[in-house]
Amino acid sequence: MVASKPSSDLAGRRQRLQLETLYDLVVALHSHESEQGLLDDLLQRVCTVVDPAAAAAVTRDPFGVARAAATVGFGGRSPSAETLLAGPLWHDLLAQDETVARSGGKLAEREFRSLVAAPLKSRDSLLGFVAVLDKEARGAGEAGFTDGDRRFLRSVAALAGVALDGLRQVERLVVSRERLAEENKLLKERLDDLAEVGGQRIVAYAPVMRRILEVIDRVAPRSVSVLLHGESGTGKELMAALLHQRSERSGPLVAVNCAALPESLLESELFGIEGGVATGVRARLGRFELADGGTLFLDEVADLDVASQVKLLRALQEREIVRVGGHQAIPVDTRVVAATHQPLEQLVADGRFREDLYYRLKGISVELPPLRERRRDIPHLVRYFAERFCEREAVELPQFDRGALNLLLAHDYPGNVRELQNIVEGAASLADGVVDASLIQSLIGGAAAGSQGPEPLDLETVKRRHVRRVIGLTGGNKSAAAKLLGVHRRTLSRGRY
Known part of the structure; x- marks a missing residue:
């Protein structure tokens, strides 16, 4: 019984350190003004308690675009946020929405023997994840993450998710209050992008x-x-x-x-x-x-x-x-x-x-290229049109899920940017928090990209259906539809459409 006391004391000290770290995190995480600073602080505190050989934290926005990343122990060249989100770990977190443990594998080309990852969440939205790799062995202790480590990481991730959500709410408020001043500043600058x-x-x-x-x-x-x-x-x-x-x-x-x-x-x-x-x-x-x-x-x-x-x-x-x-x-x-x-x-x-x-x-x-030749701009245009519409209409900004974004990326846009804007604004009007593939499909009005379509139609029927769809996208405004289609308005007023 006496021999077990050092082990008991060590466990007690570790538990006190975890509690003190969690207490400090409640205060510290809400003091940051940027996601990058928050992630850097988060990893430093996690590494102090859990003692991993490497760690990573990454965030994305509601549209799936990577935002920030922090890493420790990944060598001289730290992986980007896009690289961290591209692997199977992110897909596992999306599917399970809870702490994930793995034995053996790679994260951003770094091999690991063991890994524990916890999602950074805000309400029902997944903002990113924090992961620790390969528990460092100390003395005669057995290498490997303990149940206490997993519970601690889950608690830390929950606190960080709340802090991230608060940080983004502050960002939206600041942008809303200073929009006019920021626009005037941007108009004077020569921006590359x-x-x-x-x-x-x-x-x-x-x-x-x-x-x-x-x-x-x-x-x-x-x-x-x-x-x-x-x-x-x-x-x-x-x-x-x-x-x-x-x-x-x-x-x-x-x-x-x-x-x-x-x-x-x-x-x-x-x-x-x-x-x-x-x-x-x-x-x-x-x-x-x-x-x-x-x-x-x-x-x-x-x-x-x-x-x-x-x-x-x-x-x-x-x-x-x-x-x-x-x-x-x-x-x-x-x-x-x-x-x-x-x-x-x-x-x-x-x-x-x-x-x-x-x-x-x-x-x-x-x-000027058609939108189908500049698909890299589509996620950014979706975000811009959605934010502008929701601010103007005073409605909640919805999240576009991966299926919706894939459909938007695959569509050919005969009406180009104007058509994309109409689709995004329609989706923002109809969505209940999340824009999914079925909603985008109904707004686009055609079969999903790459799917087997129905039997071929004659050219006049195809033209007539397309014109009617464009008129619908413009809310019945035939003048706007004519401009989008590149024809005179009289063409749409002859009764065929």
Whole structure:
């Protein structure tokens, strides 16, 4: 009996150390201002009590994007948060939602004999995990994690999960309170991966989008004309606004949709009209004059009729305009940014668009990729659209589960970013805390990517179903649906849809 006293004393000291550490954690974990600092502190305290050869902690956001990681004992090059979340351990935690113990294996390429991992949870959401590897043997003691170690790790993880949740709530409150100031700051900076224009974010983590922002940064201060080409919904209007914002022009950005105006009104809309040209007609400035000293954005420029093309070319060459019904040339200092989803080179070859105007507009040509060619941006766009919608509508931000994100990543998006925004906002409106694959599937309206579809349909049926789906995504707004589809609104008003 006497011989067992040292062992009993050791167990008592270890238990007191665990209790003291848990008490300190309650205070310390809630004092951190960043997840990285919280994870670093967490691992230091865990290693002091459990005495592992290595340890790791990692977090992710509600959309599955890795956020922060801390490691001890992984050698000179610590694994990233993405690497820690990519292995089978994370999938086991997702499936079991409780402490996991393993004998033999690898975590981020580090081999271990034994491992214990506990989930970092907030309510019903899994935020990450903390894991210890290979109990260090001391003296004649047997190597291996004890039941006390597992209970301690589970308790520590529970406390850390609550602290993480509180930290993220504080982050959301700070972002909400300081959003306007932060947007103004972002608008003045030249960021590599994103830009803000009029409260709308341009997400550019994909390399192709980063290159486009670099081109815009170089071109924006110049007066050269810019031609934006891309499918409907790729953000041509947003890029035009970014060009103007990053220019040194003090005048306004003025936009005109060439496809939305009948030929009879287009000339007066662009160049203005003198009073008295016809009964009841008053003098009115055109868009060129309104944009004097600023930027004129000509959307869907390929839809200009031949007569308007001639007058636009003259205005660009002479840097002056003549109002409808007038005779006096009016000088204008207006930079033109044009955009179209149509192949202008082919229209030139077909004789439907003037070659000299094409080259005048195409001082610099920027090709905007469809969303299916920049899938790396999709998770970030989903997060941005969901956060913006939920803040605007004052609703709880839902979590997109892995199945939902996989469907969103696999979809081809004929309507590009605009279609993704409509899907995400629809999901945020209908979700009850979690957006799952079935909800996304119902909003997308098609079969899951890679699944065997029904028997082939004739082309007209496919077109009709697609148009109806796009109209549904825009809430029945045929004007918005027409723009998304790249057709004139009259096409959708003929009764077939």
